[in-house]
Amino acid sequence: MRAVIAEDLALLRDGLTRLLRDNEIEVVAAVGDADALVNAVLLERPDIAIVDIRMPPTFRDEGLRERTPETAVLIISQYVEGTYARELLADGRGGVGYLLKDRVMDVDAFVEAVRRVAEGGTALDPEVVAHFVGHRDDRLAALTPRENEVLALMAEGRSNASIAEALVLTVGAVEKHVASILQKLRLPPSEETHRRVLAVLAYLDSA
Numbered sequence: 001m002r003a004v005i006a007e008d009l010a011l012l013r014d015g016l017t018r019l020l021r022d023n024e025i026e027v028v029a030a031v032g033d034a035d036a037l038v039n040a041v042l043l044e045r046p047d048i049a050i051v052d053i054r055m056p057p058t059f060r061d062e063g064l065r066e067r068t069p070e071t072a073v074l075i076i077s078q079y080v081e082g083t084y085a086r087e088l089l090a091d092g093r094g095g096v097g098y099l100l101k102d103r104v105m106d107v108d109a110f111v112e113a114v115r116r117v118a119e120g121g122t123a124l125d126p127e128v129v130a131h132f133v134g135h136r137d138d139r140l141a142a143l144t145p146r147e148n149e150v151l152a153l154m155a156e157g158r159s160n161a162s163i164a165e166a167l168v169l170t171v172g173a174v175e176k177h178v179a180s181i182l183q184k185l186r187l188p189p190s191e192e193t194h195r196r197v198l199a200v201l202a203y204l205d206s207a
Contacts, residue, residue: 097123
């Protein structure tokens with residue numbers, strides 16, 4: 001797996017580089033501004049770009065998803081910016097994530113999130129999910145309380161096995177809840193990962 005890191009703080013940039021390399025993820029470039037990020041991704045075509053949400057000089061990701069759709073993007077941020085999280089998921093493709101920088105301290109969980117996003121999944125910080133939960137209306141009213149719990153964990157990017165462990169359910173029970181959620185949200189038949197991303201998008205759009 002090949003990664004590009006874009007972080008303007010040199011200490012954190014170097015720390016992320018060492019962390020990923022120690023976990024057998026090749027860092028092909030580590031840069032400090034948005035222009036260098038775009039150039040590195042266009043040149044290296046990595047599996048994933050790990051990007052500070054506020055990269056100078058323009059403090060955005062420079063439309064990276066549109067310019068290099070084959071590269072997954074994991075945003076790391078000091079705070080929750082709900083609108084940007086929705087924008088990341090808007091195309092329903094997956095391969096996106098949004099984590100607060102504090103999560104880097106949990107090395108195993110962070111590396112797992114990097115790999116999951118690079119493989120086309122999603123990873124949303126629990127605080128991002130909590131932000132949306134606190135601002136939702138009733139557009140997902142058809143879901144049961146348990147289905148809402150399952151969907152919130154899906155939004156974090158968790159697998160069925162991880163959801164089952166968190167809610168003390170069997171994997172089979174989680175699979176039934178997920179199937180019910182997808183049906184109630186009237187998501188079209190498609191590849192399973194894609195449908196999960198669409199379900200998460202519906203969840204965020206209810207904010």
